Amino acid sequence: MRNGKAECYLSIQTQENFPANLNELVNCIVISSLVTTQRKLKAMSLLGSRNQLARAVLNPNPMDFCTKDLLTTTSERIIAYLRDFNEDQKKAIETAYAMVKHSPSVAKICLIHGPPGTGKSKTIVGLLYCLLTENQRKGHSDENSNAKIKQNRVLVCAPSNAAVDELMKKIILEFKEKCKDKKNPLGNCGDINLVRLGPEKSINNEVLKFSLDSQVNHRMKKDLPSHVQAMHKRKEFLDYQLDELSRQRALCRGGREIQRQELDENISKVSKERQELASKIKEVQGRPQKTQSIIILESHVICCTLSTSGGLLLESAFRGQGGVPFSCVIVDEAGQSCEIETLAPLIHRCNKLILVGDPKQLPPTVISMKAQEYGYDQSMMARFCRLLEENVEHNMISRLPILQLTVQYRMHPDTCLFPSNYIYNRNLKTNRQTETIRCSSDWPFRPYLVFDVGDGSERRDNDSYINVQEIKLVMEIIKLIKDKRKDVSFRNIGIITHYKAQKTMIQKDLDKEFDRKGPAEVDTVDAFQGRQKDCVIVTCVRANSGQGSIGFLASLQRLNVTITRAKYSLFILGHLRTLMQLLPRSFCVHVNHSPFFSPEPKYLHWALKENQHWNQLIQDAQKRGAIIKTCDKNYRHDAMKILKLKPVLQRSLTHPPTIAPEVSRPQGGLPSSKLDSGFAKTSFAASLYHTPSDSRETTLTVTSKDPERPPVHDQLRDPRLLKRMGIEVKGGIFLWDPQPSSPQHPGATPPAGEPSFPVVHQDLGHVQQPAAVVAALSSHKPPVQGEPPAVTGERPGLSVKVSRRSVVPRPLTPGGTLGGTRGDRSRRTAVPRKESFYRKAQ
Numbered sequence: 001m002r003n004g005k006a007e008c009y010l011s012i013q014t015q016e017n018f019p020a021n022l023n024e025l026v027n028c029i030v031i032s033s034l035v036t037t038q039r040k041l042k043a044m045s046l047l048g049s050r051n052q053l054a055r056a057v058l059n060p061n062p063m064d065f066c067t068k069d070l071l072t073t074t075s076e077r078i079i080a081y082l083r084d085f086n087e088d089q090k091k092a093i094e095t096a097y098a099m100v101k102h103s104p105s106v107a108k109i110c111l112i113h114g115p116p117g118t119g120k121s122k123t124i125v126g127l128l129y130c131l132l133t134e135n136q137r138k139g140h141s142d143e144n145s146n147a148k149i150k151q152n153r154v155l156v157c158a159p160s161n162a163a164v165d166e167l168m169k170k171i172i173l174e175f176k177e178k179c180k181d182k183k184n185p186l187g188n189c190g191d192i193n194l195v196r197l198g199p200e201k202s203i204n205n206e207v208l209k210f211s212l213d214s215q216v217n218h219r220m221k222k223d224l225p226s227h228v229q230a231m232h233k234r235k236e237f238l239d240y241q242l243d244e245l246s247r248q249r250a251l252c253r254g255g256r257e258i259q260r261q262e263l264d265e266n267i268s269k270v271s272k273e274r275q276e277l278a279s280k281i282k283e284v285q286g287r288p289q290k291t292q293s294i295i296i297l298e299s300h301v302i303c304c305t306l307s308t309s310g311g312l313l314l315e316s317a318f319r320g321q322g323g324v325p326f327s328c329v330i331v332d333e334a335g336q337s338c339e340i341e342t343l344a345p346l347i348h349r350c351n352k353l354i355l356v357g358d359p360k361q362l363p364p365t366v367i368s369m370k371a372q373e374y375g376y377d378q379s380m381m382a383r384f385c386r387l388l389e390e391n392v393e394h395n396m397i398s399r400l401p402i403l404q405l406t407v408q409y410r411m412h413p414d415t416c417l418f419p420s421n422y423i424y425n426r427n428l429k430t431n432r433q434t435e436t437i438r439c440s441s442d443w444p445f446r447p448y449l450v451f452d453v454g455d456g457s458e459r460r461d462n463d464s465y466i467n468v469q470e471i472k473l474v475m476e477i478i479k480l481i482k483d484k485r486k487d488v489s490f491r492n493i494g495i496i497t498h499y500k501a502q503k504t505m506i507q508k509d510l511d512k513e514f515d516r517k518g519p520a521e522v523d524t525v526d527a528f529q530g531r532q533k534d535c536v537i538v539t540c541v542r543a544n545s546g547q548g549s550i551g552f553l554a555s556l557q558r559l560n561v562t563i564t565r566a567k568y569s570l571f572i573l574g575h576l577r578t579l580m581q582l583l584p585r586s587f588c589v590h591v592n593h594s595p596f597f598s599p600e601p602k603y604l605h606w607a608l609k610e611n612q613h614w615n616q617l618i619q620d621a622q623k624r625g626a627i628i629k630t631c632d633k634n635y636r637h638d639a640m641k642i643l644k645l646k647p648v649l650q651r652s653l654t655h656p657p658t659i660a661p662e663v664s665r666p667q668g669g670l671p672s673s674k675l676d677s678g679f680a681k682t683s684f685a686a687s688l689y690h691t692p693s694d695s696r697e698t699t700l701t702v703t704s705k706d707p708e709r710p711p712v713h714d715q716l717r718d719p720r721l722l723k724r725m726g727i728e729v730k731g732g733i734f735l736w737d738p739q740p741s742s743p744q745h746p747g748a749t750p751p752a753g754e755p756s757f758p759v760v761h762q763d764l765g766h767v768q769q770p771a772a773v774v775a776a777l778s779s780h781k782p783p784v785q786g787e788p789p790a791v792t793g794e795r796p797g798l799s800v801k802v803s804r805r806s807v808v809p810r811p812l813t814p815g816g817t818l819g820g821t822r823g824d825r826s827r828r829t830a831v832p833r834k835e836s837f838y839r840k841a842q
C-alpha cells in the first residue's frame with residue numbers, strides 16, 4: 001500500500017508479437033487464480049514422498065480397503081451412542097473407527113457409499129463423535145496436555161465450501177447437544193475444539209464464528225493491552241461514522257453542491273484516519289500467524305475444502321511438530337471431487353483415508369472437454385469403486401470392501417422405487433418411519449407422477465433451451481399446490497430444470513404470478529445436488545420429436561440427482577416421445593448418408609444408449625400407471641391429478657421389502673391411480689410408438705431417406721455426453737464402450753405381452769455390432785438378464801432385430817421399499833435444509 005493505493009508487481013510472459021520495450025499502458029484482467037492449480041500440482045508431486053497411501057492410490061488392490069469383517073472392539077459407551085444409528089451406519093462407523101484406532105500404522109482406505117438421504121453426514125458425525133470423545137474428562141485426556149501432541153485430530157474436507165458448511169452444521173449440533181456439562185464445555189464446540197479454514201467471505205454465516213479468522217480476532221482482542229483495545233474501539237467508531245456519512249452522501253444527490261463537498265471531505269478525512277489506525281493496530285498487535293497456528297494445533301476437528309487442506313496454512317502450523325498431525329482424513333462428497341483434489345489432504349502424511357460419497361450422483365464439474373477426455377472428471381472414489389466391482393466380477397474377491405448405506409430417510413417409497421431398482425440394484429430401502437410419515441394422508445398430493453406434455457416443443461435461446469408449454473403446466477401445478485397448502489413456500493417446493501433459459505423464464509413467471517413472493521425455488525439440477533424439498537417439479541424441456549437428442553439429460557447421474565430430491569411428491573414434466581426415443585428412423589437414415597457419420601453403425605448404438613435411462617424411467621412409470629398425458633387445453637384440469645382423491649393412507653406400508661413382488665402395482669392404490677393408469681395405458685404408449693402386434697420378432701430395416709431430418713452433428717460433438725454414454729472418441733473415431741455406465745436393472749422392464757409397450761426396447765444384443773464393438777464386448781463378463789447380451793457374429797449393418805424376448809418382464813420388487821448407493825454434493829448450496837412444514841403436523 002502506498003499513498004492509499006494498492007501496488008503490485010506483475011511479471012508477464014508473452015508468446016511473440018509483444019515488444020519488449022513497450023511504453024504504453026497495458027490493461028490486465030485477472031481471469032482466474034492459479035492457487036488451486038498450484039496446490040493440486042504440489043499434492044501430486046508430494047504424494048510419493050509423503051504418504052504411505054501413495055501405492056494404494058496409484059495401484060489399489062482390495063487389501064488396501066477396509067471391510068466389514070475388520071475386527072471391532074467397541075466400548076459400552078460407543079455401543080450406547082450408536083443406538084440412534086441404523087445397522088449399516090453402525091457398521092460403517094465401527095469399521096472406520098477400528099481402522100483408525102486399532103492399526104494406526106497401517107495405510108488403509110475406507111469407502112462409505114451412501115445413496116441420497118441415507119445419512120452419510122450422520123455417519124460422519126457419528127464417527128467423529130466416537131473418535132473424539134474417547135477418554136474425555138479422564139486423567140489421561142489429551143485435552144489438557146500440550147496441544148501439539150494431540151492424537152485425535154481429524155481433518156474433515158469436502159470439495160466445496162457449501163458442502164463443508166453443511167457438514168459442519170451437523171457436527172456442531174451433535175457435539176453441542178452431547179456436551180457432558182453444557183455450562184462448562186471443554187471446547188468451543190461442546191467438548192471439542194472445532195475450526196473452519198478458508199476465506200470468511202466463502203463461509204456460511206451460521207458457522208462463521210468457527211472460522212480461523214474470527215477465532216484469531218477474538219483471541220487477539222482478548223489478550224490485548226488496554227491501549228490497543230482502545231484503538232480497536234476507535235476503529236469501530238470510525239467504521240460506523242463512515243457508514244453514516246456514506247448514507248448521507250447517497251441521500252443528498254440532488255442537494256446543494258456545497259453540502260456534497262462537505263460530506264466528501266468528511267468521508268475522505270475519516271477514511272484516512274481509519275486506514276492509519278488499521279496499520280498501527282497491525283504493527284502493535286504483531287502478526288496473527290502465531291495465533292493461527294495455536295488455534296489449529298488445539299483443534300480436534302479441522303474443516304476446510306480439499307483445496308485449502310493443501311495450502312500453506314496447515315503445513316506451516318504443523319511444521320516442526322513431528323509425527324502425523326491427524327488420526328484420519330475424512331472426505332465428504334468424495335464422488336464429486338477430482339482425483340487430484342482428493343490428494344491434497346494427503347500431503348500431511350496421514351495414512352488413513354475415509355471417502356464418503358456416491359459416485360452414482362453428479363461427478364465433479366469439469367468444463368474442459370480435453371480434460372474430460374483424460375478422465376479428469378473422474379473422482380478417486382468412483383475409480384476405486386469401479387476397480388473393486390471389477391474384482392468381484394472376476395471373482396478375485398467375494399465381497400466388495402465398500403461399506404454401503406442402504407436405508408434412506410428422504411423419499412416417499414414410490415419415488416424411491418425407480419432409483420432403487422434401476423440405479424442401486426434394488427438396494428435402497430425406505431426407513432419404516434419415513435415411509436409412514438410420507439404415506440400419511442395429511443399430505444394432499446400424490447407422490448409420483450410423470451406428465452407427458454405432448455404438445456410441448458423446445459426452443460433455442462442462445463446456448464440454452466426453453467419449453468413454454470412445460471412452463472405453463474408448472475405454473476398450473478404451483479398454483480394448485482399454493483391453493484391447497486397456503487403454508488408452502490420456496491422452502492418446500494423446488495423446480496428443477498436442466499436449462500438456464502428455462503430457469504430464468506420460470507422465475508419471471510413466478511415473480512409475475514405471485515408478486516415476487518417466491519412460492520418455489522427454481523434451479524438447475526447441479527445446484528440441487530445434496531438438497532431436498534417436500535415437493536419437486538422437474539421440467540425436462542427437451543422436445544424435438546424428430547431428432548431425439550436430450551443433451552445433458554442423458555446422464556444417468558444427473559437423472560439420479562433429479563429424481564431423488566423430493567420428500568413427499570415428485571412431478572416430472574416432459575415430452576415423453578423425445579425422452580424415451582431409442583431408435584428414431586430418420587436418425588438412422590442420417591447415419592447412413594452423412595459422410596460425417598459414415599464409419600459403420602456405431603452411432604446407431606450411441607443413439608440407442610443416449611435415452612436409455614429416461615426410456616426405462618418412463619416405461620416404469622407407465623407400468624405403475626403414473627403417466628398423465630396432457631396438452632395445452634387440459635393443463636389446468638390435468639394438474640388437478642396431482643391431488644389424492646381421498647385422504648386415506650397412500651399405500652400399504654411394505655417395509656421391509658421382503659414380501660412377494662407385485663407385478664403391476666397401481667401407484668398408491670388410490671382411485672385416482674386407477675383412473676390415470678387406465679388413461680395412460682389406453683392412450684399414451686399407443687400414441688407414442690407403433691407396436692407391431694402380431695410378430696414375435698420384428699426387423700426394422702433402416703433404409704429410407706428423410707429429407708426433413710435435421711442434422712444431428714451437435715449431438716455427437718460433445719465428448720462429455722459421449723463419454724458419459726460410454727462412447728470414446730479416438731482420432732475422430734467413436735468407440736462404444738459396451739459396459740453400461742451404471743447398472744441397468746431389469747426391474748423396470750414391462751410386463752410380458754403388455755400391448756401398449758413400445759416394442760423398440762433395450763434389446764441391444766440384437767443390434768448388429770461392428771467388429772470393434774464385438775471384440776470389446778467379448779472381453780466383457782457374460783451378459784446378465786437385462787443387460788445387452790453378447791452379440792452375434794453377423795455382418796454389421798443397419799438392421800435392428802427387436803425380439804419379444806427383450807420385453808419379458810421381471811417382477812417388480814415389493815411395492816414401496818427399495819434401495820441404492822450414494823454420492824456427493826459438491827455444488828451443494830449453503831442453504832440449510834429446512835425441516836418439512838409437514839412434519840410439524842405429525
Ligand SMILES: Nc1ncnc2c1ncn2[C@@H]1O[C@H](COP(=O)(O)OP(=O)(O)OP(=O)(O)O)[C@@H](O)[C@H]1O
Binds near residue numbers: 118123410531824825
Ligand atoms: N439413523 C437415522 N435415524 C433417523 N434419521 C436419520 C438416520 N440417518 C439419517 N437420518 C436422517 O436422514 C436425513 C438425511 O441424513 P443425512 O443428511 O445425513 O443424509 P445424506 O446421505 O448426507 O444426504 P444427502 O443425500 O443429502 O447427501 C436427515 O434428516 C437425517 O436426520
